Each structure stands twice: as structure tokens, then as C-alpha cells.
Amino acid sequence: MHDSLKTRDQLLEEVTALRTRLEEPEATLSAIQSGQVDAFVVLEAAGERVYTLATAELLHQLQVITDSLPVLVAYLDREGRFRFISRLYEPWFGRPLHEIAGRTIAEVLGEAAWASVREPIDAALSGRQVAVEQWLDFPETGRRYVHITLVPHVHAGQIQGLVSFIQDTSERRRAEQALRLLADSGKLLAESPGGEGMLAGAGRLAVPALADWCAFELGEEGGGSRRVVSVHADPGCRPGQVAPCSRLDVPLLAHGRMLGTWSFVYAESGRSHGQEDREVAQELARRVAVMLDNSRLYRELEAANRAKDRFLAMLSHELRTPLTPVLAMASRLLADAGLPAGLRAGLAMIRRNVELEARLIDDLLDLTRISRGKLDLHCEPTDLRQVIEQALETCDESKLAARRLVRDFDAEEHFVWGDPSRLVQVFWNLLSNALKFTPPDGTIRLRSYLGESAGAGAEAGPRQLVVEISDSGVGVDAVALPHIFDAFDQGEAGTARRFGGLGLGLAISRAIVEMHGGSLTALSAGRERGTTLAVRLPLPAAGFGVGRAADGAHGAHGADVAAIAAIGHAAGAAGAADSVADAAPRGARPESPVGSALRILVVEDHADSAQALADLLHAAGHRVTLAGTIAAALAAAASEVPDLLISDLGLPDGDGDDLMRALAGRYPGLPGIALSGYGMEADVARSREAGFSVHLVKPVTFEGLQAAIQRLVAAGSPRE
């Protein structure tokens, strides 16, 4: 053969080539033998495919890793059968891995659980990655709140199955719920006025998070306890309808006091309370208890405050009642033209001081009104110059006479929208203050001008009428200046005395000015440099159209100081208006007393007051019947029907309101004037409601009473 003739060189070459070709298979074999390879590429009909020898090892690794995860990991095929599961499933499903593998979810967890996850699983098997949070029932651990992530497994363009991750978020959810519960309770408690409404709100927070129903039992005064509120998650169910399966009783403890018990009950749901539930319930109960206790303290405080207001009102009534006959008598005596001059001065002093005392009592009452926001203004176009003159007329004449008074009323207009009586009160306070500070021979300067409200920037603010009252007195320290308007709260105890009375005048004045939309400020250059008090009141944009006419009448008042009377402060303003009757916007009122004689039934248990009133009414031409009690008044009315009833409200055998109601029932249209030491708005409203046409607050001057009678006559209400 030709082959047998190969040369040695040829053979060597072939051997070398063969050896080279064998090198790779040899190296491969050697590597396989020494365990250095664990996978091979095999050429199949469909192409190359990799086979590995390490399957078992890889599977073990996979199991180790998935078992270590704090989530349930599983691979499900397209039929929803478990193909791979991490070991965490064992305690959750209550069966070994090989009892789960190859089964469907329905087989392992039951049809109900399968139904609850069917939708996300179908979504994942259609190629969408899904993440849901939901409740899921497990055989061993029961109902858990889980976060489920489902990732579809796509291979070669086909969905092969899905990888499922299930994370137990029950604890986190519970913690979040507890936090939300406590936050909601904070909101509820902050907004709740307390009481049973608050308990019902708290109960609604607690169900169903902490109970199917809950109930509050509160301790009673005399011992024992009473169920106050119960709240059921299902309004259709009654507490106790289903036997409780878990009950948590938490004490309502506040400031060391046991107020009651809050019971949380699971019945219908079959759930039970854990330690976390107990902690949240206790915290909730603590908050509710503190709120309960606070609202109790608040109620007690409010009751005490009401009692204080009532006491102040009663006190002022008792203090004022004796002033009425004194004022009435002094007024009547002063009206006697034949009075010797010395006696007249003495009587004037008596009247002035009684009026002063009445003011102090009024201040106390005003302060309680202001502090309760119950001071009402009766506003009308008001000339501030008249207000100031009226205030001056009721100031201490001797002090006024000893000091120089300069009026620089430079403002073009002086009409403001205000309550004349309250503004007189303000300026009386300010002038009295200036008088006290200014030594004899000193000067008090009154100045008015128009200004604009501060802080309006480039645009002019609303116009203001500014009235300054400057004294040349001792002045005020810069440090003390901001505090001179504080009631009872002045830095220096001695200052209050010097500001007069109870030190309330400036506080009340500022409150009244602010209620008018204005401001009251104090300026002082320091000690011994005098003080300026500035009142700023807003001017109406268009004026009242009466300024000029009133200007003409300016100065007409003051001619008859004695004629100016005060029913409280209100009649003071009314009197001033009378003296400028031709120009004043409220119109004219005849100076003469009542035009016709009336039959008047006067009911007053304070004998002196009753007699003084009767004398004055007699003098005015009326026929007066006196009664000291409701019974006597009813008897008197029965024997002769009166044209008018004038009655005190506090009577020995009942309330003046009751008398008015009884008489108005029997004699429809009978007008009534109430005389009362109680000037609170509620008191006035009550007497109006009883049928009184007019409510006069003591001390009542005769002029004030006459004016009221006149108004009733003018209104045509007295009976035929």
C-alpha cells in the first residue's frame, strides 16, 4: 500500500498532529476527572444546550437562600401548583414541604383563601408583575395581613409560571393603626367639648380596630358605676348579643383618680386581644381619662366663674338699691328754687358722690360684661364734643375749677358712629384720670384733629377722629406705660389707687373704644412730664349730614347742669341730646313732664325707694298705688286696673317678671317698666320677654323714669 511507504518524518508529523488534536480532549478528560468542570454543551437538534452536573448543589443553595429570607418564596406553575417553596411555608401552612409541593393553593389553603388571591395570580400569569396588600387566612397562623409580590416567569416568549413573595405585615399594620388611632384620638380630644359626646367619639375610634364593641362605665357620686356609652362596630348589633370571646378592661385613670372602666370586647369577629392591643387601649384610656377629668375641672371652673358673675351682679344690686331713693330725693330737693345756697351745695355734693359710687359699681359690672364679651353697644350718630362736655359736667367740679382747661377742637367734624353713653363713660374716665394727675393750677388740654389710621402705607387708611387729653401731671414711667390699661394688673400697687376707684376705668375705656373700632393709647415723656391719652375713632366714610347743624348748636348744652340726669349712663347721654334738641339727629323731645295723669301701680319692697318714687310721681301729677309684694300688687290691680306698672324685679314673694306676666295676661296691653339692679343683657332680655316695655337699671333718676314714661305715652301703649 501507498500508506506503508510513509517516511519516518511523515509518521512523526502525523503523530504530532494527532497529539495536538488529542490535547484538548485529554485536557477535558483530565478536568472532568479532577472535578474541575460541572457543565457541558451538547449539540441537540434544536441547537446547543447546557447540562450541568451541579443541579443538586444549586438546588441546595437555592433552598438555603430562600429559607433564610423573611418572606415566603414560592414558584408556581401555570396551573397554580407549588413547584418550589421556601421552608417558612411549613410553620405557616402547618405541613411539611413535600406535602405542599405539587399541590394547588386551593388544596393547601382552601377555596376561600384561593378565591381571595385568585385575581392577582391570574394577573401575574397573564404577564403582569403584581403587588397587593390584603388579609389572607393561613391554616396555622390564622388571618394575617400580607404584602404579596408576584413576578411572572417568562421563558422563550412564554409564561412558564410565577415567583411569589409573601411578607407578613400584620405587625407593621397594627403599629401603623395604633399610631393612627392615637393621632386620631389626639384630634378628637382636642376638638371635643368633653362629656358623653367625647366618649362616643373615642368609642367609634376603638371599633373595629380594638374591639367589635366597647363600653364606658363611669363611677357614680355615691359609689358604684354606670354604663354611660357603648359603641358597636356594626350598628345593627347590640353589645352582648354574641358571647364575648376576648374582653379587655382598661381603667380610666387621671391624676390618680379612678374615673371608670373602658371595656373592649371581641365577639362576632372571633378575634382576640394581644399585648399590643392592651398597650394601645391603655394609652387611649389614659388620654380619654385626662380629657374627662379636664372637662370636669373646666365645668367646675365655669360654674365658679358664673357664680362669681352672679355674685358681682347681686352685690351691685344690693349696693345700688339704697342709692335710688337718695338720688331721687336729692334731685327733687335740688329742683326746689327756694333752696338756701349752702343747702344746695351740700345736696349737690351728696348727689355727685352717690353718682360717683354708682359709677364704681357700674365699672365692676362692665368689667364682668367685657370679660364675657357681653357688653352691647347701642350706636347712633354721636357728636364727640357733646360727649366730652357731658363727661366734664359729671367730673368733680371743684377739681375742674382749680385747673385750666383748654379746648382745641380743630377737627372739621366730630360725629362718629358710637354709643353716646359708653363714650361719655370713656371720656369721664380719661378726664377723671387727668384731673387726678394734674396738680392744682395745672393745665388739661383737650385737642381734636382728623387723622388716618396707621399702617395704611401709600394708600390713605380710613379717616379717624383723634381726641387727645393731655395733662401736665406726674407722667408715667416708660416701663409702666403699657400696663396702665390692665385691669387689676398694674405693676405698681399704688398706681391703681391714683387712677381712681378700683383701677378699672382705663381698662374698661380701652375695651369700649376698641369695640367702636378705635384705639386708646397713652404717651408720656416720663415722670413729671405729663401724660397724653389719645382716643382714635373711625369716621364714617360719607359723614352723617348733620355735622354742620350740630356745630351751630355746639355750646348750647351745659346751661342746665342739674337737668342732666343719668339712668345708669344712658340717660346722661339722653339728657345731653335734649339740650341740643333742635339739631340733634335723634329729634326733639318736650322738656315738660308727662302730658296726662296716669294710674300707676308701683311695686317695690324697699320702703324708702318706694316712697321716694311715689312722692315724685305724685308731684308729676300721677295717681300712684304702692305695693310691696306680688300678692299685694295683684290685689291692687284687681281693685283698680292701672295704666302703667312700675315694678322692682326682686320681690319678697317672687319675681317681678312673674308679676308682669300675670298682669299682662289679665290686662292685655298693660305697659310695664322694670326697675332692676341686674343690668346684665340676659336680665334685660328676660324682663322684655316677660312683657316689660322698659328695663331701667338702678340707680334710677326721676328724669330717666319720666323719659321712659313719656316714651310709653308717645308710643300710645297706655290703656284707655
Next chain:
Amino acid sequence: MKDPTAAPQDDPATPAPPGQGAPGYWDLRLYVAGQTPRSVAALANLRKICEEHLAGQYKIEIVDLMANPQLARSDQILAIPTLVRKLPPPVRKLIGDLSQTERVLVGLDFQPHH
């Protein structure tokens, strides 16, 4: 030092590092099958050897045949892991997990400095 393998490893479009084609430059391709124990061992061994002996003078490309079995064709790969030395020529294959460092160095044609 920069790890040349930090670049996407089985992407042929990766820009070549400086010095490619120069003498003393190693262009290596490692075929693996997913994360089989030997594949991962080969990766670890190769990285260690290159860092120690060929610092700055090599490029490693990694081909996962589990993901792309058809890539076995070009280098006619049979057993995994297999390292292919593309440079310096001639092309050589080292089969196995590269656990015998001396044999790997010889196979790579690495001349230790004396």
C-alpha cells in the same frame, strides 16, 4: 488600580483598554454556565491570578452559556468552565476551574520576571 473586568464583560462592543495588541497583553474569554460552583470558582481564580500577575495588561470577557448556549459554537466549547486565550497568539484553551495556578500561568504563556 482599575479593575478591567468591571466593564460589561460579555459585551464585544466594550472599548478596548490601552495597550491592546501590544506584546505582554492578554485578551481572555471565560465561558461559564450561570452560577454553577465550578463556574464561580473559575471566575474567582482567574480574577485572582490576573490581579497578581498580569496587573493592567489584560481584559476578561465572560460568556454565560446558560443564558446563551449558542455562543459555545464560535470557540467550540464542550466543557464548562473553559478559558480561551485570544491574545497573545496562538489561541489556547484552558479547561476546568483554573484552580492550579502554575498550570494556568503556563497555559497563559506568562513569563515570570527573574
